[in-house]
Each structure stands twice: as C-alpha cells, then as structure tokens.
Amino acid sequence: MFLDRVKIMLKAGNGGNGSTSFLHTAQTANGGPDGGEGGNGGDVVFVATRGQSTLYDFRFHKKFYAENGENGGQRLRAGANGKDVVIKVPCGTVILDAKSQKVIADLYEDGMQFVALKGGKGGHGNAFYKSSIKQAPHYSQTGQITTAKEVILELKTIADVGLVGFPNAGKSTLLSCISNANPKIANYPFTTLYPNLGVCEVKGETFVVADIPGLIEGASEGQGLGHYFLRHVERVRLILHLVDISQSDCRDFIEDYKIINEELERYSPELAQTPQIVLLSKVDLLDEETLKERKARFEREIGVEYLEISGATYKGVEQVKLKTLEALSKIPAKPPIEIEKYDFDERDVDSISITRDDEGAFVLGGGRIDNFIRGVVLSDTRSFAYFQKTLQEMGIIDMLKERGLKNGSIVKIKDITFEYTD
Ligand SMILES: Nc1nc2c(ncn2[C@@H]2O[C@H](COP(=O)(O)OP(=O)(O)OP(=O)(O)O)[C@@H](O)[C@H]2O)c(=O)[nH]1
Ligand SMILES: [Mg+2]
Incomplete structure (x- = not known):
C-alpha cells in the first residue's frame, strides 16, 4: 500500500522538576540547599531520508512523543534530559500544521532536519536560588509542560x-x-x-x-x-x-x-x-x-x-x-515550497488573563502566569511571600483591583487558591 498523506500527533518532552532538598550528612545536620536542576524534555525532530519512499510506516504509528526530562535530585543531581524523538520521513515530505493547514517545513533533501517542537525546559532546583540574602530557599521550579500538536505529512515525490x-x-x-x-x-x-x-x-x-x-x-x-x-x-x-x-x-x-x-x-x-x-x-x-x-x-x-x-x-x-x-x-531546479513565517512551536509567554468564576473568585491564567507559578510552593511561607510580592510587581494586583478585588476576595491560579489581604 502506498501512503502519501497522514496525520500524526507530536509532543515534545516536559521539562523535569527542579528539586527542593537540603544537605543532610552526619557532619551537617542542616546543610545548605542541594536540590538539583530538572532535565530538559526531548525535542521532536524530523529527518529526511532517501531510504523511504512512502509514508507507509505511519499507518499504525501515529503518536510521536519525546521523553520527559527527569526531575532533579538531592546533592545537586541534575535530572537527565529526555531523549529526542527522531522521525524519519522520505525526501519530499511536506509538513503542515493540522490546525492552520500552514506549511511548516519542506524536507526536500536527503539528511535535512527540522526541529518541529522543542522540549520543555527543566525547572531550577532550590540550590539555584541560593543567594547571599536567601541562604535556604525552600522552593524550586517545576519543569515546563509541553502540549501535543497535530501535523499532516504530505509526500510530494522529488524527481526531475x-x-x-x-x-x-x-x-x-x-x-x-x-x-x-x-x-x-x-x-x-x-x-x-x-x-x-x-x-x-x-x-x-x-x-x-x-x-x-x-x-x-x-x-x-x-x-x-x-x-x-x-x-x-x-x-x-x-x-x-x-x-x-x-x-x-x-x-x-x-x-x-x-x-x-x-x-x-x-x-x-x-x-x-x-x-x-x-x-x-x-x-x-x-x-x-x-x-x-x-x-x-x-x-x-x-x-x-x-x-x-x-x-x-x-x-x-x-x-x-x-x-x-x-x-x-x-531548466532550473524548482524551488522548495515557500514557507510562510509561522512559528508552529510558539508558546504563550506573555499573556495574562483574568476571569471570574461562578462563585465570584478571580481566576488568573495565561502563559506569563503559568511560567511564574512554576517556582511557587504555597506550603512554604517564604515562597508564598515571594509569590505575593511578584504579583504586586507584575502589576497584577492592580489589574485585579481594577476589576473589583477587595480584602477577602478569593483568587485562583491553577491549583492555588488563596484569600487576598491588603
Ligand atoms: N508493442 C508495444 N507494447 C508496449 C509498448 N510499451 C508498452 N507496451 C505494452 O503496453 C501495456 C501497458 O504498458 P505499461 O508500461 O504497463 O503502461 P503504463 O502506461 O505504465 O500503464 P498504467 O500503469 O496502467 O498507467 C503492456 O502490456 C506493455 O507491454 C511498446 O512500445 N510497444
Ligand atoms: Mg504503469
């Protein structure tokens, strides 16, 4: 069977979480922070090869997920990076974003590579946050979470x-x-x-x-x-x-x-x-x-x-x-397919959204918030203080006040719920 158009699902690996840990040895009962960094998630990479002439291999295999980064560990042990998933496709494979139908790559030459999705970054361990004024940070950062995306592979044979x-x-x-x-x-x-x-x-x-x-x-x-x-x-x-x-x-x-x-x-x-x-x-x-x-x-x-x-x-x-x-x-060679500038792997890092839920609580979301709360541990008072201070600095408290935030209002961010006090 000849197959020259398929839809497949891709996902880069999540970043591993940074670790919160403190050195405990016989000599140092209360040592400094030694939580290691989370590993980066693996990328999703396409490689064009002459060894294949159809997309037949994709008939049953439709999900390509790169490995997640490992979590960081004690004693500054960094989590391993997740392995990339490398997808071999025949020369002449055009990759389209399934959602927008836009061409994101044209792998027309043997050996051509295309990194479709970058792995999530690993989170920092608490050792990373140690500074002269913060000797014992009790928080670390979680790894970046990636989302799965669908692409269409379309084979346009390359022949003279x-x-x-x-x-x-x-x-x-x-x-x-x-x-x-x-x-x-x-x-x-x-x-x-x-x-x-x-x-x-x-x-x-x-x-x-x-x-x-x-x-x-x-x-x-x-x-x-x-x-x-x-x-x-x-x-x-x-x-x-x-x-x-x-x-x-x-x-x-x-x-x-x-x-x-x-x-x-x-x-x-x-x-x-x-x-x-x-x-x-x-x-x-x-x-x-x-x-x-x-x-x-x-x-x-x-x-x-x-x-x-x-x-x-x-x-x-x-x-x-x-x-x-x-x-x-x-006759000159035909140019490869024109690719519109389009960031398929674009991540939302700037947006801030404020909505109210049924109970009147303020719900915060958006890429900027998601990224920021990766480093917050609510159970840790210092981390929570930092969290509130940063909300203030980012202008979010003011934005909330404009929308009616008062003493005692409930604010929700992902799985964090807290009562606002001036
Ligand atoms: N006598 C003669 N027969 C030919 C010639 N070229 C092809 N044939 C015959 O014509 C028939 C069809 O040839 P193919 O080469 O399979 O034709 P095709 O264009 O590839 O056909 P499709 O794959 O069905 O589109 C076969 O029986 C061939 O042997 C020729 O120059 N002379
Ligand atoms: Mg024929």
Whole structure:
C-alpha cells in the first residue's frame, strides 16, 4: 500500500522538576540547599531520508512523543534530559500544521532536519536560588509542560522528470527501459498504483524519473487515481508526456494528448507550464503507412515537437534519454515550497488573563502566569511571600483591583487558591 498523506500527533518532552532538598550528612545536620536542576524534555525532530519512499510506516504509528526530562535530585543531581524523538520521513515530505493547514517545513533533501517542537525546559532546583540574602530557599521550579500538536505529512515525490499519460500508454515500460527501476508492466489500465522512481544514467550524469499512475479525463476532479497522484508531478522540472499513437486501447491519440494537458491545467496552471517532451509511443504496432498518416495528423492538429518511441524495439529510447538530459540542463531546479513565517512551536509567554468564576473568585491564567507559578510552593511561607510580592510587581494586583478585588476576595491560579489581604 502506498501512503502519501497522514496525520500524526507530536509532543515534545516536559521539562523535569527542579528539586527542593537540603544537605543532610552526619557532619551537617542542616546543610545548605542541594536540590538539583530538572532535565530538559526531548525535542521532536524530523529527518529526511532517501531510504523511504512512502509514508507507509505511519499507518499504525501515529503518536510521536519525546521523553520527559527527569526531575532533579538531592546533592545537586541534575535530572537527565529526555531523549529526542527522531522521525524519519522520505525526501519530499511536506509538513503542515493540522490546525492552520500552514506549511511548516519542506524536507526536500536527503539528511535535512527540522526541529518541529522543542522540549520543555527543566525547572531550577532550590540550590539555584541560593543567594547571599536567601541562604535556604525552600522552593524550586517545576519543569515546563509541553502540549501535543497535530501535523499532516504530505509526500510530494522529488524527481526531475515525471512520466504522464493515459493508463496503458507505456509509461512503466519506458521507465524500465531508461532507468534502473523494475516497475510492474501489464496490458491493463491502472497497473501502476503509486509513483515509482527510477534513476536514469546518461553520459555520466543522472536524473530521477517518476512513473505516475495513469491519468484519465476528470483526473483533476478525482477520477481514477490521477488526482491523488498529481501532487507527485508538481515538483518535477520536466514532463515526458506519453501518447499511445497505436491507439491500442481504441481511443483517439490526439484526444488523449489534449485531455491530459487539460487535466494538468485544471489541477494547477503552474503544472501546465512545466516543460514537456511529447513521446508518441508503441510505434512498433503500426505499419509504416499508418504511422506516417498519424504523425502528419499530430503535426497538423497539435504542431508541437515529438519523439517516436517503442518500448518493444527500443526505438527512440536512447534519444529520449539524451533529449531529457539536454532539456534538464536548461531548466532550473524548482524551488522548495515557500514557507510562510509561522512559528508552529510558539508558546504563550506573555499573556495574562483574568476571569471570574461562578462563585465570584478571580481566576488568573495565561502563559506569563503559568511560567511564574512554576517556582511557587504555597506550603512554604517564604515562597508564598515571594509569590505575593511578584504579583504586586507584575502589576497584577492592580489589574485585579481594577476589576473589583477587595480584602477577602478569593483568587485562583491553577491549583492555588488563596484569600487576598491588603
Ligand atoms: N508493442 C508495444 N507494447 C508496449 C509498448 N510499451 C508498452 N507496451 C505494452 O503496453 C501495456 C501497458 O504498458 P505499461 O508500461 O504497463 O503502461 P503504463 O502506461 O505504465 O500503464 P498504467 O500503469 O496502467 O498507467 C503492456 O502490456 C506493455 O507491454 C511498446 O512500445 N510497444
Ligand atoms: Mg504503469
């Protein structure tokens, strides 16, 4: 089965909590703070590899969670960093944010890496907070919590050349003649069910050819298999357009040629602008007279240059390779997909929200508050004093007062609830 679009879930590791601890040894019953730092959570990293050509591996495996950072420990022991989760994808994989549908990465080259999500930072241990005025801080910081996000992986095959044409036109046969690929060939339409890649070598140079399942009328609207696979020709630099001039499937070859071009145009006007080499295929099946007549008709009605080929006798095959190489040398590589500046991993660090719950309590939230309370331990009086002082300094008490905060009002922040006193 060929799979070229999947939705998967990603999550970077949470940061480990910093530790609150004090040195206790036989010699020092009440030693200084020795709580170690929490480890950082692992990142979510994508790597493009030539070793894969489909997204098949993602059929059942859809959740990729990096390891959490370990909590810090006593005696300044730092928690270990969580392991990254490294996701291998085929070259040509485009990653979209499932929510906004925006492209966040285009991994078009072997070995390309993309860090989609950064792990949460580990929290500081209480040893970190020790200072000349604060000899024994009884608080430490919790690690940053990360959220899971969904992305869509979409494979847009990377090839220099795409073979397009009606089913049975001889595309796979040609691919097997000009490249190292060994595609399935058979005398019925839709033999090729997913794009095959082959490497063609000519004059010491190489290019990659993609054999696309046959297109039919309406392909751009989802008829046949075509529409589904047209995205694999989006990025080719050159199209080899095969037309069965023998009309072995009892269709009109001029019509075939026009229909394919119309479908390309309908799918994407840009794709229709991709340079083409027209190949009139299966010429061995026609007697000289008929071939001459049909070629004359093509020249008259279409009037574009073409090559005659036969996968059976190899007629024109060498010429196809040479012409393709020559054409490619004049066509610049297609640029990677443009990526809008969009911070997929953006975290809310600035917002402060104040709401009232059913009982009239003031509920504080937002990224700035979340970050701040990571270092607060309510059961510790000094930590709580620091907490109140910081609320004052951040201007939050004033903001609350503007909304009616009075002596005795209840304030809630995450799982902290306290009564405000002036
Ligand atoms: N005589 C002759 N037969 C050919 C030639 N090229 C292909 N064929 C035959 O035509 C049939 C279809 O060829 P394929 O290469 O599978 O065609 P395709 O375009 O890949 O078809 P789909 O994968 O179905 O889209 C097979 O039976 C081939 O053997 C040719 O040049 N001459
Ligand atoms: Mg085929």
